[in-house]
Amino acid sequence: MNLVWLFLGSIFVNNIILSRFLGCCPFLGVSTKSETAKGMGVAVIFVLVLAAVMTWLAYHLVLVPLHLEYLYTLSFILIIAALVQFVELALKKVNPALYKSLGIFLPLITTNCAVLGVAVINMNEKYTLIESVVNALGSSVGFLIAIVLMAGLRERISRNTNIPKCLQGLPIALVTAGLMSIAFMGFSGIIQ
Amino acid sequence: MISAIVYPTVVMGVLGLVFGALLAFASIKFFVKTDxxxxxxxxxxxxxxxxxxxxxxxxxxxxxxxxxxxxxxxxxxxxxxxxxxxxxxxGVTSEAFVPVRVFLRCRGTTAASIRTVAYDGVKDCRSAAIIPGSTPNACPYGCIGFGTCVEVCNFGALSIVEGLVQVNAARCVGCGACVDVCPKSVLALAPQSSAVQVFCNSSWKGPDVKKVCSVGCLACGLCVRSCPAKAITLQNNRAVIDVKLCTNCGSCITKCPAKTIGPLNIRCVDKETIDSQCA
CATH class of the missing domain: 1.10.15.40 (Electron transport complex subunit B, putative Fe-S cluster)
Incomplete structure (x- = not known):
């Protein structure tokens, strides 16, 4: 039951973008069309879950026994970058269809702070392996929801010509993101 | 003391080596030959x-x-x-390439065609097309003229003049992006070799068309009977030219009482041009 709450909590209450403000770069950069936003969201789910498993293993099996916990940032970045590259190579051969649908989004996520952020959160909260995976899955689903909602809003905004010139494009997108964030803050306190 | 330096260096070095080797292995193992x-x-x-x-x-x-x-x-x-x-x-022989260009099946400028609705919403044809009462135009088939097609054109070939889309034939490559986005399907592709086209998209009967537009197709059928190549048919109260049969003789242009049929290359929307070059 705890896992269910953890999952729902990481989607809505602690939404990776709108509450924790991680991964804002793709949130604004890839959210102009809902098709690409969907692709990005799915790729994030894929990478985030894999990265959570790998970083948990590296942290608990390598860094903790050697008392090198302070190296986590460095090693997490190394692990995530290598993992994404490896997955990209493997997918291209093993599953070309999935590779095509994830496309350019895979390398884009290599240095995404949401991926690193979730790995660090898992570590700080002392989650077990299962909890880490659930948290990663919830966070990335939250990312997908947020970015698809944002893309839908921006598609409509881009058609509106009544916006003052100084607000067109990114400024109005940032205002929208802020309002969405406030809306998602409404979930806080529902799950402890 | 020295171990505080050696351990992390060794660990990170080994981690780097392992991942490097893994990637090197993967690049060989999962190598995909691209053509x-x-x-x-x-x-x-x-x-x-x-x-x-x-x-x-x-x-x-x-x-x-x-x-x-x-x-x-x-x-x-x-x-x-x-x-x-x-x-x-x-290493194959090239397939026949038929260059096409886009043209607007409408001549209803703000002067020629009545605008009944004072539309104050989002200036986008797709948004305007879904409002009750159809569009700002009295003719539900005509060009709305908010320029959604202008925005999607990658080649800068479209512009809005007198409430109608104007096609710059020299720039249009015939990709059809504007045709896909037009909610009224009022844009259409025609071969560049074609010189005569019907510039109306309306499916209404003649008297109804006359009420809303002075240059719409009345579906009278004069062009059908005048065409020596039998290339024109009436479909849904609208003259349609079969470009495969059309010989570009232009006899329909002179016959058309509503001045709806005209040459493809000249923009015939103001009265002077229509009288001097398009009829």
Missing amino acids: ERVTLIRDILPGANCGGCGYPGCDGYADAVVNAGAGTGRCAAGGSSLAEKIAAIM
Whole structure:
């Protein structure tokens, strides 16, 4: 039951973008069309879950026994970058269809702070392996929801010509993101 | 003391080595041979990613030519010279390339066609097309003129003049991106060799058309009877020219009482041009 709450909590209450403000770069950069936003969201789910498993293993099996916990940032970045590259190579051969649908989004996520952020959160909260995976899955689903909602809003905004010139494009997108964030803050306190 | 330096260095070094070796192994194990022709074709494509070929962007088309047997003459922006280059790379004879361009099946300028609704919403044809009462125009088939097509054109070939889309024939490559986005389907593609077209999209009967527009097709059928090549038919109360049969003789242009049929290359919307060159 705890896992269910953890999952729902990481989607809505602690939404990776709108509450924790991680991964804002793709949130604004890839959210102009809902098709690409969907692709990005799915790729994030894929990478985030894999990265959570790998970083948990590296942290608990390598860094903790050697008392090198302070190296986590460095090693997490190394692990995530290598993992994404490896997955990209493997997918291209093993599953070309999935590779095509994830496309350019895979390398884009290599240095995404949401991926690193979730790995660090898992570590700080002392989650077990299962909890880490659930948290990663919830966070990335939250990312997908947020970015698809944002893309839908921006598609409509881009058609509106009544916006003052100084607000067109990114400024109005940032205002929208802020309002969405406030809306998602409404979930806080529902799950402890 | 010394171990505080050696341990982390060794651990990170080993981690780096392991991942490096893993990636090196993966690049050999999972090596996928890409056909060099894909890259060659991609390099000579215009790179506008207009989607006129029916594939997702230039990359998709290059891939489809090599791997899915797509035709070599699908790139509207590149034209026949590009079709021949692609055919040369593929080692096949070039398929016949029919250059097309877009034209507006409407001459209802703000002066010629009544605008009944004072529309104050989002200036986008797709939004305007869904309001009750159809559009700002009294004619539900006409060009709305908010320029959604102008925005999607990658080649800067469209503009809005007197409430109507104007096509710059020299710039239009016939990709059809504007045709797809137009909620009224009032834009259409025609071969560049075609010189005569019907400039009305209305399916209403003659008397109804007359109420809302002075230049609409009245479905009278004079053009059908006057055409020596029998290329014109009436479909849904609208004259339609079969470009395969049309000989561009222009006899229908002189017969049409509503001045709806005209030459493709001249923009016939103001009365002077219509009287001097289009009729």
